[in-house]
Amino acid sequence: MHKFLKLNLFGGVITGTKSLTAGMMSALLACTSGAVMVVRAGYVFDLSRAELVSWLTAAYMVGGFLNLLLTLTYKIPFAGAHSITATGFLCTISAHFSFPELAGAFVLSGVLLLLAGCTGLFTKMLGHLPKSLIDALLAGLLLPYVYNMGAAGMKLPLAFIMALIGYFIIPRVIRVLPPSLWALLLGVIGLSLEIRIPPIGSAAFIAPLPVIPQFTWSGFWMISVPMALLILSNDLAVALAAVKSHQFEPPVNKVFMGSGIASIITGLCGGNAANVGGMMSALCSSPEAGPQEKRYWAAVVSSILVIGYGCFAWRIVDLLAVLPTPFVTIIAGFALLGLFVKGLKNAFSNSAGRIPALFTFLIAAFHIDGLGLSTPVWALGSGLILLKLRTFLIPIRTGKSIRNHDENRD
Template sequence: MFTTQQQPGQAVVEDPAERREAPVAEPPVERPRRPYGPRRILRDLGPQYAVNGLLGVVFSVSGPAAVTLAVGAAGGLSQAHTASWVFGMLLSAGLATLVMSVLYRQPLGFAWSIPGTVLVGPSLQHLSFAEVVGAFFGCGVLVLALGLTGVMRRVTAALPMPIVMAMVAAVFLRFGTDIVHSARTDLPVAGPMIAVFLLLTAVPALGRRMPPVLGAMLVGIAAVALSGRFALADGPTLAAPVFTAPEFTWAAQLELVVPLAITVLFVQNGQGQAVLTAAGHRPPINAYTVASGAFSLVNAAVGAVSACVTGPTNALLTASGERHRQYTAALVYAVLFLACALVAPAIVRAMLATPEAFILTLGGLAMLRSLLQAFLTAFSGPHALGALTAFIVTVSGLDLLNLHAAFWGIVIGWAVARLTTPRGATP
């Protein structure tokens, strides 16, 4: 390439080739796309996407909500504070999912950090709830700042996908074993659900008319009704959020902020990113990191744990259908979550009144395809040993330094992959 020297009074002539080749700086936060209008959204919406969105809600407000209630009870929280916690999680998850899925035209299902909820449990034994809420605010600010800097996209790009998917496979494994456990302990409920799911899967003509997971859910509801085991307890119906003034202490900030942020950024968002990528989407990593931080601050205002993009939720939202229409499943999920937030106490009571086998079997059947995809991605290619290491460490439950095993699975699996993968191998 040649250059010309500018003469006095002569205009500078720019080489078109140089203009084309000039690198364009990538913005720290991914730019949203032009949102679809109502007509396009209604045209893209179909029964299977509505079912996937409904299943995401059923899953999220059952087991995860039960974990929250258990942690709140063990930590001595009042019923009002616990109900406010659940309200905040449902509200922020619905709003974040609605906004992000519309702006980026892909399923971006938000929920709340279950590992973060479990992490808070022991802290409530020696910290006041106000101190824990202060840590929730600190975590939200940290996650928001990391998202705005654009660093998370570079970090995740450095992680080989098989390592992350091995961690996802380890986390999702329990959903598969839950099916076996439910069939062993409650066959009258789990058995018909499994049988109908296999029938609709094995006979494609039937499966096209009735999605297998929907068929399993309907049969499960009938089995529960016939068993007479659905007993709804009395209690309030409408949500009544409670504001807890945060107390910022060094003890709480040092103990909780970084571990909570790691569960959001790597354990939960890492799962979500891996699941969405495996489904053929290009998730805006920095954008949903910013959203996680911002809505974590919303959660903290009502005493709730951090918001995040989760693997199981997005696995359900992308379980079937055409990729470019799967965002509608997220919109259904978001609208239903917002409705659930208004009646959070009643929703939680209803789900807790349902036999455990129904929830576990339904969630396990819905997750089977995603579990299979995680195994196929993790254990093929040159990173197989590192992926196996990540899987084993995550399954082991290792919790060094009060950090979740999924984080250590990624770290140790990545280190093994670096040592053992042939030079020049691609992720």
């Protein structure tokens, strides 16, 4: 009996350690590169410190509460904060939007997610919009980001080289952390050896600011629609597929609706999104998080850490603000490099759709727009037209070859 209790206690400690470790790793994914991406987007839109703090606080706190609620309600490991993919997309937008206009676009993006859950629109939409084109769009939009990472590395060569080692070499030896986190850790070491990082000044606490959203057609087409597509395909679809592959039965429509409502609430404070995360949920639902019936505790740990991170966003913004802009560009580039490579690989994996994917990629990479339509609309529209033309022309060509064969045989 004594041996049984000892063994049971030891097993419980191991299980708890696995859940704790998986939850911490999941939270790190959102709280490092995800935060850097938000700050980078703030630079793009020239936001004030108060606006940036409001964005960061809302995204992490609402996102954390959403995933905590879903996890405890269904005992299924859901984890996430905001969409890093969608935030990376925001960094590629060249047009200027005010903070209220951004909030309006974010709210409408949440409305689209909510409609996807209420109407089953997601399944129908993906039936007409192949994921290869979405991946080609994402890769094209992120290409300048990867290029800028190299240009920024010329200004901080030691930090860049250390980040390269952290991304490509260290994960092959030590697989505890993902490559982007190793790039961040070694990059910070290289930066501290290369320049003197100024101390963080004192600052007062700033609470999230309620924003009266302004709704514009340009914001809807340039931000809301692409963001909703990216969250649906690169976050929610990945999360649901991962959770299901680990023998859970997720409530699909509830996840869509919850992410939509949370994103609307977040948008009213200027946050870009609050949703179930793909890689975070995959990590918390995997065998590395312990026995299946206990894995939801990993998501609980992750969500609590994400909420706590959001509570200290007012200081985290100051911490990230003292980092040189080239270094933020380098780290953001490494955070998006995996998405870029994955998107590129998926976009051209199907030989039948390579030409449409190529046009989608090029239009997105060169940011072609006009006639009141944004780059994503042009890119996806062109890819869809080429895809339909190819589908239409192949039967005609096949029919001709059959007729020619019959004529030659006669």
